[in-house]
Amino acid sequence: MRSVxxxxxxxxxxxxPLSPLDHTLLDARxxxxxxxxxxxxxxxxxxxxxxxGYAVIAADLDSASDGKPTSLSVVDDVPAGYRASVPVRPGTxxxxxxxxxxxxxxxxxxxxxxxxxxxxxxxxTSSIKRGSHVRRRGEDVQLGDLVVRSGALLGPRExxxxxxxxRGRVRVHPQPRVVVLSTGSELVEPGAALSPGLIVDSNGVTxxxxxxxxxxxxxxxxxxxxxxxxLLATLEDQLVRADLIITTGGVSAGAYxxxxxVLSRLGTVExxxxxxxxxxxxxxxxxxxxxTPIFTLPGNPVSAYVSFEVFVRPVLRRMLGHQHxxxxxxxxxxxxxxxxxxxxxxxxxxxxxxxxxxxxxxxAGGQGSHMLGALAKANALVVVPEDxxxxxxxxxxxxxxxxxx
Ligand code: AMP
Ligand code: MG
Numbered sequence: 001m002r003s004v005x006x007x008x009x010x011x012x013x014x015x016x017p018l019s020p021l022d023h024t025l026l027d028a029r030x031x032x033x034x035x036x037x038x039x040x041x042x043x044x045x046x047x048x049x050x051x052x053g054y055a056v057i058a059a060d061l062d063s064a065s066d067g068k069p070t071s072l073s074v075v076d077d078v079p080a081g082y083r084a085s086v087p088v089r090p091g092t093x094x095x096x097x098x099x100x101x102x103x104x105x106x107x108x109x110x111x112x113x114x115x116x117x118x119x120x121x122x123x124x125t126s127s128i129k130r131g132s133h134v135r136r137r138g139e140d141v142q143l144g145d146l147v148v149r150s151g152a153l154l155g156p157r158e159x160x161x162x163x164x165x166x167r168g169r170v171r172v173h174p175q176p177r178v179v180v181l182s183t184g185s186e187l188v189e190p191g192a193a194l195s196p197g198l199i200v201d202s203n204g205v206t207x208x209x210x211x212x213x214x215x216x217x218x219x220x221x222x223x224x225x226x227x228x229x230x231l232l233a234t235l236e237d238q239l240v241r242a243d244l245i246i247t248t249g250g251v252s253a254g255a256y257x258x259x260x261x262v263l264s265r266l267g268t269v270e271x272x273x274x275x276x277x278x279x280x281x282x283x284x285x286x287x288x289x290x291x292t293p294i295f296t297l298p299g300n301p302v303s304a305y306v307s308f309e310v311f312v313r314p315v316l317r318r319m320l321g322h323q324h325x326x327x328x329x330x331x332x333x334x335x336x337x338x339x340x341x342x343x344x345x346x347x348x349x350x351x352x353x354x355x356x357x358x359x360x361x362x363x364a365g366g367q368g369s370h371m372l373g374a375l376a377k378a379n380a381l382v383v384v385p386e387d388x389x390x391x392x393x394x395x396x397x398x399x400x401x402x403x404x405x
Pocket of ligand 1: 204
């Protein structure tokens with residue numbers, strides 16, 4: 001039997017970020033940037049007003065007050081997007097809107113609230129410091145600054161800055177396209193009518209959702225019947241659009257375990273037993289002319305999900321170009337006893353919370369690998385090491401946070 005580390009090492013071997021592609025900014029959201037982006041101009045690009053008001057020479061208003069307003073003659077009007085056609089000279093002002101370029105000669109903006117709002121002559125009721133309400137060229141970002149680094153995850157904030165420095169497109173590692181294929185003659189689509197003996201294909205949507213949550217694109221296929229020729233034909237069809245394939249089910253030692261039967265014959269996938277619970281039967285290899293990676297996950301729903309989390313997610317994160325490919329792990333105090341098989345690493349479903357300023361984790365109901373009710377209560381996987389068969393309340397345990405990047 002392989003250890004979890006050995007299997008993880010094997011599945012990550014040779015995995016590289018997908019080759020960079022040009023994406024429009026919005027399509028690049030959730031992708032990892034594959035170039036350093038520098039500012040071809042400063043931000044702000046020019047001195048401009050931060051208020052609606054009047055561009056003035058501050059010294060003109062030294063004696064202005066409520067009781068004794070100073071009058072200035074208004075010589076121009078600049079909305080955002082326009083430039084003043086004349087400079088501000090002593091004794092004059094230019095009406096200006098937020099974002100409009102500061103006119104030549106002006107050194108401050110008086111907010112409209114400190115004036116009578118006049119359009120020919122304006123009466124100003126307060127003195128003002130030089131530089132007031134002016135956003136200076138380059139005060140935020142300087143020409144040539146490295147604004148977003150290669151390796152950065154692009155979200156709304158990074159996209160804002162990339163747009164502001166003039167980028168409509170950027171080079172990113174594209175999202176892997178992942179085909180998720182459920183196998184099992186007992187399976188029907190979620191929402192479809194069930195007859196006795198049949199169950200809902202929950203793995204297809206679970207794993208597809210987990211793929212999306214990891215940042216990749218999921219294409220769901222199936223459920224595919226336990227029939228070798230159907231499975232083979234389906235796999236061949238799907239290869240063209242896959243950067244990675246995930247199957248669930250059909251990998252135990254049963255008579256109808258078609259995934260194992262088909263892929264063993266092709267000789268590309270290695271079926272192994274990993275010393276973990278849930279998720280012992282694992283298969284991994286490549287398929288087709290482009291050596292597309294394939295994972296054959298166990299059919300039990302909790303086993304499939306935990307296997308995805310432990311082995312497939314890190315691979316997808318690496319293909320996406322992330323530096324941090326693993327879920328964050330925290331130390332928590334175990335609240336209830338956990339039993340674990342000898343020689344296997346248990347990934348018990350748990351609920352992690354902060355109690356009295358420390359992390360406490362509570363097993364989330366039944367630990368059977370078919371128990372989706374318990375899985376849905378969990379937000380974490382409690383790691384019980386191979387050499388521990390009973391973890392007592394109060395023990396410090398490592399916990400994988402399933403709701404954190
Ligand atoms: P298998 O590995 O195909 O023998 O499946 C193991 C167990 O998981 C069986 O009880 C299956 O019915 C169940 N199972 C397999 N595939 C799925 C699926 N896509 N959704 C829900 N349960 C499944
Ligand atoms: Mg099956």
